[in-house]
Amino acid sequence: MSGKTLDIDTSPHIASGASVDAIMRNVVYALLPVCAFSVYVFGLTALVTLVAATVACVATEHLLSRARRSTVGDWSVVVTGLLYGLTLPPGLPVWMTVLGGIVGVGVGKFLFGGLGYNAFNPALVGRAFLQAAFPVSMTTWYPPLGAERFTALPSSSLTFPFATPTYDAFSGATPLAAMKFDGNATATVDLLLGLTGGSVGETSSLLIVLGGLYLIARNMMNWRIPAAILSTVYVLSAVLHWLAPESYPGPLFMLFAGSLMLGAVFMATDMVASPMTSAGCWLYGVLIGALVVVIRLWGGLPEGVMYAILFANAVSPHIDGLIQPRVYGTAGRGGT
Amino acid sequence: MAVPVSRYPTFSHGVHPPESKDDTRGLPIRQFPFAPSLVIPLAQHIGKPSVPVVREGQEVARGQLLAEADGFVSVPQHSPASGVVRRIGLVPSIAGKMVTGIYIEPFPGSSQEVAEGERCDLDTATPDEIIAAIQSAGVVGLGGAAFPTHVKLRAPEGKHIDTLILNGIECEPYLTTDHRVMLEQTADVHVGIRYLLKATGAERAIIGIEANKLDAAEALEAAIPEDLPVTVGVVQVKYPQGAEKMLITALLGSEVPSGGLPADVGAVVVNVATAAEIGRLLPHGRGIQERVVTLTGPAVRRKGNYRIPIGTPLRFALEHVEASEDVSRVFLGGPMMGQALSSLDIPITKGTSGFVAFTERETGRQPPEYPCIRCAYCVDACPIHLNPSQLGLLAKIGDYERMADELHLMDCFECGSCSYVCPSHIPLVQRFRLAKSVVRERRAAE
Ligand code: SF4
Numbered sequence A: 001m002s003g004k005t006l007d008i009d010t011s012p013h014i015a016s017g018a019s020v021d022a023i024m025r026n027v028v029y030a031l032l033p034v035c036a037f038s039v040y041v042f043g044l045t046a047l048v049t050l051v052a053a054t055v056a057c058v059a060t061e062h063l064l065s066r067a068r069r070s071t072v073g074d075w076s077v078v079v080t081g082l083l084y085g086l087t088l089p090p091g092l093p094v095w096m097t098v099l100g101g102i103v104g105v106g107v108g109k110f111l112f113g114g115l116g117y118n119a120f121n122p123a124l125v126g127r128a129f130l131q132a133a134f135p136v137s138m139t140t141w142y143p144p145l146g147a148e149r150f151t152a153l154p155s156s157s158l159t160f161p162f163a164t165p166t167y168d169a170f171s172g173a174t175p176l177a178a179m180k181f182d183g184n185a186t187a188t189v190d191l192l193l194g195l196t197g198g199s200v201g202e203t204s205s206l207l208i209v210l211g212g213l214y215l216i217a218r219n220m221m222n223w224r225i226p227a228a229i230l231s232t233v234y235v236l237s238a239v240l241h242w243l244a245p246e247s248y249p250g251p252l253f254m255l256f257a258g259s260l261m262l263g264a265v266f267m268a269t270d271m272v273a274s275p276m277t278s279a280g281c282w283l284y285g286v287l288i289g290a291l292v293v294v295i296r297l298w299g300g301l302p303e304g305v306m307y308a309i310l311f312a313n314a315v316s317p318h319i320d321g322l323i324q325p326r327v328y329g330t331a332g333r334g335g336t
Numbered sequence B: 001m002a003v004p005v006s007r008y009p010t011f012s013h014g015v016h017p018p019e020s021k022d023d024t025r026g027l028p029i030r031q032f033p034f035a036p037s038l039v040i041p042l043a044q045h046i047g048k049p050s051v052p053v054v055r056e057g058q059e060v061a062r063g064q065l066l067a068e069a070d071g072f073v074s075v076p077q078h079s080p081a082s083g084v085v086r087r088i089g090l091v092p093s094i095a096g097k098m099v100t101g102i103y104i105e106p107f108p109g110s111s112q113e114v115a116e117g118e119r120c121d122l123d124t125a126t127p128d129e130i131i132a133a134i135q136s137a138g139v140v141g142l143g144g145a146a147f148p149t150h151v152k153l154r155a156p157e158g159k160h161i162d163t164l165i166l167n168g169i170e171c172e173p174y175l176t177t178d179h180r181v182m183l184e185q186t187a188d189v190h191v192g193i194r195y196l197l198k199a200t201g202a203e204r205a206i207i208g209i210e211a212n213k214l215d216a217a218e219a220l221e222a223a224i225p226e227d228l229p230v231t232v233g234v235v236q237v238k239y240p241q242g243a244e245k246m247l248i249t250a251l252l253g254s255e256v257p258s259g260g261l262p263a264d265v266g267a268v269v270v271n272v273a274t275a276a277e278i279g280r281l282l283p284h285g286r287g288i289q290e291r292v293v294t295l296t297g298p299a300v301r302r303k304g305n306y307r308i309p310i311g312t313p314l315r316f317a318l319e320h321v322e323a324s325e326d327v328s329r330v331f332l333g334g335p336m337m338g339q340a341l342s343s344l345d346i347p348i349t350k351g352t353s354g355f356v357a358f359t360e361r362e363t364g365r366q367p368p369e370y371p372c373i374r375c376a377y378c379v380d381a382c383p384i385h386l387n388p389s390q391l392g393l394l395a396k397i398g399d400y401e402r403m404a405d406e407l408h409l410m411d412c413f414e415c416g417s418c419s420y421v422c423p424s425h426i427p428l429v430q431r432f433r434l435a436k437s438v439v440r441e442r443r444a445a446e
């Protein structure tokens, strides 16, 4: 205590302990059961897709950020990689998976300036790129629960880069496509449990919701966004179904089919690309929900979640500009 | 008081730092010895420094006037000990620079009896006389702000104060001085409230206490004299509940207008220990010569709440409580808004509510700053409902004008809640402090 110098810093001198990497790590934990279940449903090909997607994203981030300081350690790119992998159809050629991952992180994240500046969810950017570049491969679905799923990979997985994959034993359609183009509705309970065709991780609504609840409980997810999206989809489709039951599917089907759950819980809630205020989050969620219903029922595509979220990502800064909390002791708002 | 915790009123937003009060909240206030030399800065308050009325070599009694107030926004200083004025010269200050002060050397054998002055009789004194007596007693806000108390008791022209709020919140982690004063000086608090009610003309008083000090709430409630219009208002435990605006909102439900004063909503807020001090001093015409200070933190062995003579050098105080040799960080005040000291050569002053000392072992290194991930934790924390994330981005590019003009920068009272929660470890409040001072300078220059 005698003549020693004291450390000085500025207040506050304590911190809550929250950190970016802790948030991202917890998102990974929340996603792991979803990943595990998808491997159970689709077998080796889901595993290969998830690993390839994650490795591609992580490697891209490492190489691009290496010049200053590799930012892989903040885990955000692992979240991107897993989410990206979960949106892909199982059986997608590995080279396509890798290419989309490179584009998602390289363009969707780094071109914008890295973590914190990505206006769009990078995982969706990667997927949108693949959707545009390889529409056939992106809508060819591998059947769930195949007998040989743990022993063999579909031949398409290992297609040589830039060669056209050949598909064997693939089912034609997901529940949404079957509904839209053939008018067959899948049983809701199958949808809830996830024993249906679809992309790697969109099938088990139950596990997705559980992962979301975990993050909400840890204050690492804004519950208003999924709540707004899901309730909007439910209400809109319930009204339409009531008006014309023969042309529009029921609300539960709409809720649990396709990638709505995955998108609402894990994609739309990307902190960087969503609004900051509670009211803003409601508006953003309602917007996504309404777009999903419109695209699914009247658009040319069976699924609209990805485009709805990307569009809302683009609108998010404007929502923040429009809606700011009222500053204490003023009549006005706090932001522009 | 079996009210469920969530039912207590509060303000919206805020944070929940660990309270860290268990070490000292149960320890009664103990009297501190006199240091061999006491250092009395002439400016221990916001406003003009006081003017010495003693000369070097003069003998002074404990409680005797050392320096008189210079104008209305100023308070006098009284001698904390019977002794001799050794020197009037430069003394080290908390801000780092040297300021003028008076060195007192206490007489070792003295009985240290306190000199009495002109009493302020509650029954006969007019409000103005009470306000003058509070100034004469050298009273400033003991919660930490050190703003002269008498200044805020007079309602601005055209405003009426109907409610006197006693701030017994003490929401800063570690500090327990107000808690102990409320428990041990209930009578002083109520006498002080009588003076304050008369001085302000307020019709009622509310003592605001956080729900983690229910024992103090009960003690004060039980001691309320029949004829005194006082109630105890228990509020939720949350930081920064002790900020004037937040407390007013919790207790009265109204908001102080941006840029305005509590008087705009008919309130005045006085720290509860300040009220106790007024109740203790005015009946005897004494001035402040000591105050209660919490000395705590992992580096302090004899943690506690001590009544310490004003002017006691911090180094002496820490030695007396057997602080560890390798103390490496000391905060004046709590860890949320307190200041990290660069030197132990400063005296304890009227605004000093506590010191928290750490050694190297407990203080980790500041983690690196990340980009803002727009998590909105700060937005949900800011008690003023600002957007610290956006302010932080603008601060980084130096657009202070836009911060002030469009984003209400000047309403930020630097509570640090935003920095506290930020997962990207962005030093938000540090940047806002700088931005505010730049804007203030520019506006003053215009
Ligand atoms: S320091 Fe300022 S901006 Fe940050 S939470 Fe406190 S009042 Fe809000």
Ligand code: SF4
Pocket (backbone or CB within 6 Å): B371, B372, B373, B374, B375, B376, B377, B378, B379, B388, B389, B392, B418, B421, B422, B423, B424, B425, B426, B428
């Ligand atoms: S808490 Fe930090 S990272 Fe989160 S929005 Fe605020 S400034 Fe950005």
